[in-house]
Amino acid sequence: MILKGGAISGQVRKPSPDIWCILVFGDDDGVVADTATQFIGGWTKAEGGNANTLSLDDDDVRREPGLLINRIETASLLGETDIIRIRTSGEKLAKIILDLVGEADAQGTPFANRLIIQAGTLAKRSKLRTGIEAAKTAATVHVFSDTEQSIRDLVVEKLKAEQIEIEDEALDRFTSALPGHRGLANQETDKLVLFGYDLGRPISLADIRQLSQTDADNSIRDMIHAALDGQAVKCLEEYDRVAEAGTSAISILRALESEVRRLLQARGLAGTGGNVGMKLKPPVWQSEWPAFRARMDRWSMPALTRLMAAIHDHELQAKQSGPAADASIRLLLLNILRSAAKRSRPVASP
Numbered sequence: 565m566i567l568k569g570g571a572i573s574g575q576v577r578k579p580s581p582d583i584w585c586i587l588v589f590g591d592d593d594g595v596v597a598d599t600a601t602q603f604i605g606g607w608t609k610a611e612g613g614n615a616n617t618l619s620l621d622d623d624d625v626r627r628e629p630g631l632l633i634n635r636i637e638t639a640s641l642l643g644e645t646d647i648i649r650i651r652t653s654g655e656k657l658a659k660i661i662l663d664l665v666g667e668a669d670a671q672g673t674p675f676a677n678r679l680i681i682q683a684g685t686l687a688k689r690s691k692l693r694t695g696i697e698a699a700k701t702a703a704t705v706h707v708f709s710d711t712e713q714s715i716r717d718l719v720v721e722k723l724k725a726e727q728i729e730i731e732d733e734a735l736d737r738f739t740s741a742l743p744g745h746r747g748l749a750n751q752e753t754d755k756l757v758l759f760g761y762d763l764g765r766p767i768s769l770a771d772i773r774q775l776s777q778t779d780a781d782n783s784i785r786d787m788i789h790a791a792l793d794g795q796a797v798k799c800l801e802e803y804d805r806v807a808e809a810g811t812s813a814i815s816i817l818r819a820l821e822s823e824v825r826r827l828l829q830a831r832g833l834a835g836t837g838g839n840v841g842m843k844l845k846p847p848v849w850q851s852e853w854p855a856f857r858a859r860m861d862r863w864s865m866p867a868l869t870r871l872m873a874a875i876h877d878h879e880l881q882a883k884q885s886g887p888a889a890d891a892s893i894r895l896l897l898l899n900i901l902r903s904a905a906k907r908s909r910p911v912a913s914p
Contacts, residue, residue, distance in 0.1 A: 565703045572599075572705055576606040584674030585665055585702035587692065589683040592709045594746025599707050600680050604647055607678050615645040615678075622656045629660055636664055636677050646677040653684055658692040665695060665702045674701040710746055715739050718746075719753050728760035730767040733849050737772045740847060769851060784811065784819050791897050792823070792859050794904030799897060813882040813893050821875045828868050830860050862907045871900065 567575055567586070575583065588600045608615040618635065625632050635648050650657065661681065668674050686693040696702045710718070716739045723730055730738075738756065742749045759775060760767050773782075787802035806816065826844050833840045841848030841856065848856045863871075878896050 565699065566697050567703045567705045575703075576602045579603075579606045579610045582674060582701060583703050584668060584677070585661075585679040585681070585696065585699075587681040587683060587696045587702070587704045588707060589681075589686045589693065589704070590707035590709075591685050592707070592746050593682070593684060594748070594750060595707045595710060596682050596684070598746060598750070599705060600649065600682050603680055604649065604678075607645070607647055611645045615647050617647045617649060619649045619651070621651045622653065625650065625652075625657055625660060632660060632679075633664065636675050636679060638677075648677065648679050649682070650679070651682045652692075655691050657681075658690075658695065661692065662695040665699045668701040669699055710749070712739065715742055715749055718749070719756070722753050722757055723760065726757055726760065728757060728763070728767065729765075730760070731769060733851065734767050734769045734772045736847070737769055737849060769849065783809070784816060787816075787897075788820050788823050789855070789859070791820075791900045792827075792863065792904055793855075794862075794901055794907070796901045796905075799901060803894065803897060807890065813890060814879065816893055817875055817879045817882060821872065821879075824868055824872050824875065827856075827860050827863060828865065828872070830856070831865050831868070834860075862904065867903070867907070871903075874899070 565583075575586075586600075586603050588596050588603070590596050604617055608617075620632065632648060632650070635646055650661075661679070664675075664679070681692075683692070688694075693704060696704050716735070719735065719739055719742075738752075742752055756767070756775065759771065783802045783805040787799055787806055790796075790799035790802060826846070826848075829844055830840055830848075833843055841850070841853045874896065878892055881892055
């Protein structure tokens with residue numbers, strides 16, 4: 565059978581006694597693993613905590629096929645349920661698993677022990693997938709990569725479980741920077757949970773910046789903002805820090821290009837209504853908007869376009885010059901500072 569939508573959450577909350585085997589598959593192995601863990605938790609809770617979980621992989625079962633068969637078919641003398649968790653790829657274990665599924669269907673009753681199978685992408689014609697979909701005592705669950713909302717919900721749920729509060733803007737900033745892969749997102753969220761323990765206040769936007777950026781990242785950002793704002797002393801101080809950190813000229817140019825591109829995008833969206841800052845990539849948060857808006861008003865669309873062309877020229881030179889490109893970067897920053905100083909009178913947004 566196939567489990568979808570509410571049937572999935574229902575199986576987790578109150579496992580059906582008719583289902584002893586579940587295949588979870590999808591593109592994101594992190595989502596697959598989390599979903600499998602939820603099913604295991606549901607089975608364990610249904611058994612009053614009297615369940616043992618054993619994890620196996622392809623090689624374990626292929627070396628000793630009887631290991632899986634014996635663990636599934638043999639009931640515990642102590643009345644405990646065994647939950648076997650297998651991570652597999654493709655069709656390597658299809659025959660062994662489908663033989664067990666066929667046996668359970670033939671006898672009309674599921675095995676007392678449970679089997680959860682984690683797999684990657686499976687085609688619609690996959691033997692493993694189609695065989696379990698057709699079974700009466702086993703089920704498949706097709707999971708998909710996270711959306712922005714599902715990632716946000718995941719973070720909120722984990723923080724709530726630990727009674728950790730976070731400001732809305734900080735949550736927006738944190739979730740927008742998370743990788744699309746569930747496993748990596750879980751790692752970053754776990755770090756946030758550790759940070760929030762006994763903090764005594766909600767996690768703030770400043771906290772998120774501190775956690776998600778290195779000193780070099782902060783220096784590059786501050787250097788670029790200072791250059792575009794015409795703040796020569798601050799810009800050159802931050803440039804020295806960036807240079808000391810060994811940041812490459814290409815990395816500096818790419819960061820500068822990203823900020824100029826964001827200013828161009830913002831100018832193009834001006835007058836369209838709504839929160840322009842949140843339409844940008846990366847977004848401009850509410851606390852950052854006044855400074856960004858002043859920067860956007862200082863630089864006209866033609867000036868930003870010319871600056872973008874200059875950045876591309878310097879990037880080409882940097883690729884050819886190697887370490888000698890550092891002097892070129894400093895010259896570019898000085899030119900930006902001079903241009904920004906001339907634009908001390910802001911240019912009206914369109």
